[in-house]
Amino acid sequence: MAHxxxxxxxxxxxxxxxxxxxxxxxxxxxxxxxxxxxxxEDLGRSVQERLMLEGHAVDLAQTLAQAREFQQAAVYDxxxxxxxxxxxxGRVFLTSQREAGNTTPVIVxxxxxxxxDRVGTLDMGADDYxxxxxxxxxxxxxxxAILRRRGGVADTRHRHADLTFDxxxxxxxxxxxxxxxxxxxxxxxxxxLGAPGRILSKDHLCDRLFSFSEPVSDNAIxxxxxxxxxxxxxxxxxxxxxxxxxxRLSGT
Amino acid sequence: MTTARIAPSLRRRLVIRLLAIAGILAVILFVAVRFxxxxxxxxxxxxxxxxxxxxxxxxxxxxxxxARVSLPPETFSMLAAMGEERVFYRILIGExxxxxxxxxxxxxxxxxxxxxxxxxxxxxxxxxxxxxxSRNLIIDGLPVTALVIVGQTRxxxxxxxxxxxxxxxxxxxxVFLLAIPASLVAATSLLRPLDRLAEAMTRRGPRDLxxxxxxxxxxxxxxxxxxxxxxxxxxxxxxxxxxxxxEAAHHIRTPLxxxxxxxxxxxxxxxxxxxxxxxxxxxxxxDEGSRSAGQLLDHATVLYRAEQQAFARVDLGQLARxxxxxxxxxxxxxxxxxxxxxxxxxLVVSGDAVLLEAxxxxxxxxxxxxxxxxxxxxxxxxxxxxxxxFRCLDQGRGLDGAVADDLRxxxxxxxxxEDVVGSGLGLTIVAEAVEAMGGSFRLEARPSGGTAxxxxxxxxxxxxxxxxxxxxxxxxxxxxxx
Numbered sequence: 177m178a179h180x181x182x183x184x185x186x187x188x189x190x191x192x193x194x195x196x197x198x199x200x201x202x203x204x205x206x207x208x209x210x211x212x213x214x215x216x217e218d219l220g221r222s223v224q225e226r227l228m229l230e231g232h233a234v235d236l237a238q239t240l241a242q243a244r245e246f247q248q249a250a251v252y253d254x255x256x257x258x259x260x261x262x263x264x265x266g267r268v269f270l271t272s273q274r275e276a277g278n279t280t281p282v283i284v285x286x287x288x289x290x291x292x293d294r295v296g297t298l299d300m301g302a303d304d305y306x307x308x309x310x311x312x313x314x315x316x317x318x319x320x321a322i323l324r325r326r327g328g329v330a331d332t333r334h335r336h337a338d339l340t341f342d343x344x345x346x347x348x349x350x351x352x353x354x355x356x357x358x359x360x361x362x363x364x365x366x367x368x369l370g371a372p373g374r375i376l377s378k379d380h381l382c383d384r385l386f387s388f389s390e391p392v393s394d395n396a397i398x399x400x401x402x403x404x405x406x407x408x409x410x411x412x413x414x415x416x417x418x419x420x421x422x423x424r425l426s427g428t
Numbered sequence: 429m430t431t432a433r434i435a436p437s438l439r440r441r442l443v444i445r446l447l448a449i450a451g452i453l454a455v456i457l458f459v460a461v462r463f464x465x466x467x468x469x470x471x472x473x474x475x476x477x478x479x480x481x482x483x484x485x486x487x488x489x490x491x492x493x494x495a496r497v498s499l500p501p502e503t504f505s506m507l508a509a510m511g512e513e514r515v516f517y518r519i520l521i522g523e524x525x526x527x528x529x530x531x532x533x534x535x536x537x538x539x540x541x542x543x544x545x546x547x548x549x550x551x552x553x554x555x556x557x558x559x560x561x562s563r564n565l566i567i568d569g570l571p572v573t574a575l576v577i578v579g580q581t582r583x584x585x586x587x588x589x590x591x592x593x594x595x596x597x598x599x600x601x602x603v604f605l606l607a608i609p610a611s612l613v614a615a616t617s618l619l620r621p622l623d624r625l626a627e628a629m630t631r632r633g634p635r636d637l638x639x640x641x642x643x644x645x646x647x648x649x650x651x652x653x654x655x656x657x658x659x660x661x662x663x664x665x666x667x668x669x670x671x672x673x674x675e676a677a678h679h680i681r682t683p684l685x686x687x688x689x690x691x692x693x694x695x696x697x698x699x700x701x702x703x704x705x706x707x708x709x710x711x712x713x714x715d716e717g718s719r720s721a722g723q724l725l726d727h728a729t730v731l732y733r734a735e736q737q738a739f740a741r742v743d744l745g746q747l748a749r750x751x752x753x754x755x756x757x758x759x760x761x762x763x764x765x766x767x768x769x770x771x772x773x774x775l776v777v778s779g780d781a782v783l784l785e786a787x788x789x790x791x792x793x794x795x796x797x798x799x800x801x802x803x804x805x806x807x808x809x810x811x812x813x814x815x816x817x818f819r820c821l822d823q824g825r826g827l828d829g830a831v832a833d834d835l836r837x838x839x840x841x842x843x844x845x846e847d848v849v850g851s852g853l854g855l856t857i858v859a860e861a862v863e864a865m866g867g868s869f870r871l872e873a874r875p876s877g878g879t880a881x882x883x884x885x886x887x888x889x890x891x892x893x894x895x896x897x898x899x900x901x902x903x904x905x906x907x908x909x910x
Contacts, residue, residue, distance in 0.1 A: 222689035309714070314758060359760040388708065
């Protein structure tokens, strides 16, 4: 998987301070490096491609042995782990990782719905689990939640022009005034901050903001953009409407 | 559950049989003692009678004009002294009675000279025991046969015999009475291995599927062998059911996951609107299929666990907390706020964590699914003295007049939810899970709009609740290996 290991998108990794790095990756919309451990080839490739489409770097390991090789060569921000693998149980792998002091966040992808799996994986040190088949919006939300949690003590605030953005608290500070963002407003802002100056189409924003399985009305994006504009009022940052094309964040 | 027809107690049957045998033995003992005692006394008396008769016969002397008899008085007094017996005698020479009672009965067979012949006859309304001895004499130069018969009543002997019979009867009764406790003890000790086995089986409980290793007598070995092979088969069937549910889930969900992922990918890349619409419809269908598959498997798991009745202590508060924390991410996607309000202490119910989780999860999932964006869902836990209540209150679309009982029917969905993906199994799962644990579940329309799902469960007995071990993960992991 050449895209993963040699990805130019990957930010420089600061050893010993992974959390800061993680939160930066999160808040600036920069790439995350995923290790996807999934033996089902079609599913693995599909998930890999889908995540790479969001700009993340994804290495796909089809066996636990391969996963261990990848881990020796690179450091990952997140591990997506299947349970039933040809050369062992994903849960055993997880336990041995934790025992070896590897704290990389792990999301277990389980095909089984039994609580013994769900609770068991959390007890074994998984950060979260997701049941197949899953919605990418939900997977992303769960990754985000974990990275926020892992961000923990580190200061996750970032300055963009005259605005201070705290994704962990879900707030922005404009002219000394703290404003709270709802979940979707926060995600929308993250999307814009990740691509400053670029024109983002309504469809693209829609895809990033809503789950595909939700019925979305035509003016939904306009509603959220309108709200975000209100929250940004007084700041140099503005969202311009590019008629017929979409929206653009300017002023950074 | 059917119980086997109960045959009379083995112990009672054994005791009755042992006592019957003891009774027969006592009777035989009585007869034997009496018979041998009578025989012994008769033999003794006969010997005396025989000697007396023979001595009279010995004293017969042949004279010139006939035979001369001397009847020694001590002989008669000896015979009579045995009690108040009467003694009769008759001495014949040839066919003629020489002296004595002429009508004293003769023996059936003429005795030889050597040994006396004994016989019993009724004579003058008395039972006589008689001895006859014959002797050859020469009288007047002619050989004649002399016959001496001495008879004796046996009143004394009858008294002794009666006395002995009473003794024998008493002995028999004593033996029988001793046999009663003895047979009880014997039956108990004989049945002890059976009792121990029954006790061990009762103690092990319905969920213990280990083979029976209890030491049993040889006769019970085939029974235990059959039982063990039955347990082994049951165990493997149960294991197969569980494995089957897990395998089925794996085999259905993995391709569905691929399909869903591919459709999302296509949707992400598709530019023209008609194609996007088409892909959205496809995605919805995939979601419907995967949801149905998931709920069917959940339902199968719930039915299986409900049957098992493997209950442990579960902290409802911790379970609800875990679920709310997890569903917060899902709710966030729709800007829905989840609020959990629970009492500070433990809320321990006795139940199956898997069933409880399935019930609460379906209710929370439903509330999120049917709530509009940016609404609030309030989850509250409360307890009275004996009942814990879980409430899930949403501001969603409500029941639209549907009767809650109808919504619990399998594959039955409300009339106002066609735009939301669902299987129609969620509330069935909730109701079946809760009822298996002795709880109740109802849906109510809230006056302010929205739905209230109310679930009540009996609290665990106090001694379980205050136990020092906190439940939750403890109880949950205890369920992992059913």
